[in-house]
Amino acid sequence: MDSSKKKNLYLFLYYWLIVLIFMGIIFYYSTTTLKIRPYYRHQDKTLHFLVYAVLGSSMARAFLQTFFRQKIWIAICSTILIASCFGALIEVCQIYCNRHFEVADIIANSLGSIAGSFFYLKTYRNLYPIIKTKIPILLKIEKYEEKFYGSSTNVL
Numbered sequence: 375m376d377s378s379k380k381k382n383l384y385l386f387l388y389y390w391l392i393v394l395i396f397m398g399i400i401f402y403y404s405t406t407t408l409k410i411r412p413y414y415r416h417q418d419k420t421l422h423f424l425v426y427a428v429l430g431s432s433m434a435r436a437f438l439q440t441f442f443r444q445k446i447w448i449a450i451c452s453t454i455l456i457a458s459c460f461g462a463l464i465e466v467c468q469i470y471c472n473r474h475f476e477v478a479d480i481i482a483n484s485l486g487s488i489a490g491s492f493f494y495l496k497t498y499r500n501l502y503p504i505i506k507t508k509i510p511i512l513l514k515i516e517k518y519e520e521k522f523y524g525s526s527t528n529v530l
Contacts, residue, residue: 389436396429397460404464405471422461422482423489430457430490435498450491457487 412418430453437449461483469475 386440389439393429393432393436396432400425400429400460401464401467405467405473407472419478419482422479423486426457426461426483426486427490427493429460430454430487431494432490433457433487434491434494438498446495450495453491454484454487457490458484461487 433456434450434453437452438446442449442452458480462480465475465480465483
């Protein structure tokens with residue numbers, strides 16, 4: 375395997391492995407029966423929103439850093455579509471796992487993926503340059519990424 379293919383494989387694994395692991399965790403906990411006492415009404419919708427916001431944020435990062443480097447809106451739309459379809463698919467799978475299918479969960483999943491992807495976009499553009507000057511380890515990580523993957527400053 376030549377160095378450019380190795381580089382692309384490492385780049386793919388670096389950004390997508392966390393997304394795939396997180397999707398596996400979501401699938402596992404969504405298809406097992408859990409006994410959780412809610413503290414307030416519609417707590418499960420809040421949890422759906424937050425979990426899919428994290429998924430949307432990490433998926434938007436992966437898309438922007440690997441497949442759609444210069445195409446921000448394609449990456450955001452792909453993130454929203456894939457995360458929302460994943461959430462809907464899990465809701466359908468819950469029918470066969472002694473859980474309840476709820477349209478409100480699909481809506482919460484979709485809204486969470488939208489919020490997460492736009493949160494990542496806004497955070498990366500505005501806050502990351504400020505944060506990386508305050509936290510030195512981020513500068514080291516960025517230099518490491520530039521060394522192996524090229525500059526990522528022209529992504530957004």
